[in-house]
Amino acid sequence: MSRDGETALRELEVAPVSFAEEATWSDGLRASTRGFSRGTITATGTGAISGAAYVTVEVELQNRSESDVVLDAVVATLLVGEDALPAAPTYDIEEAADLSGVLEPGATATGIYAFQVGADISEGTFYLDVDGDHVIATFSGSFP
16 A cells, blocks of 8 residues: 555564464564563562563564564563453563664574563463564464
């Protein structure tokens, strides 16, 4: 779709997948959730909720397209529970690392996103918004 000669955003499609599957956009960009881990927040700085349970989601992007993909505005969201409530992101986890920089064709990048999730919650839906060109990837299912 175009307006006034400009290409519309989010033209690169991707189908929803389970956490065990790979999401592949129509241009060849691929994403997978490579692993989960759980822990308890131990940080004590401003805004830290020491003692809260968390889950991390490791995300891998492979650029099999012919163009660079800028990763400086990636947004990761996790919805959990029967009511699909958003899990609060937490940045007090040492291993947490956002995807960033420029992903050149043929390159791979990894990010780790952390969310406050109760120990009794083991299912959710993870959304990965890479940029304005790619439709938001949806992963869902159970996690440890």
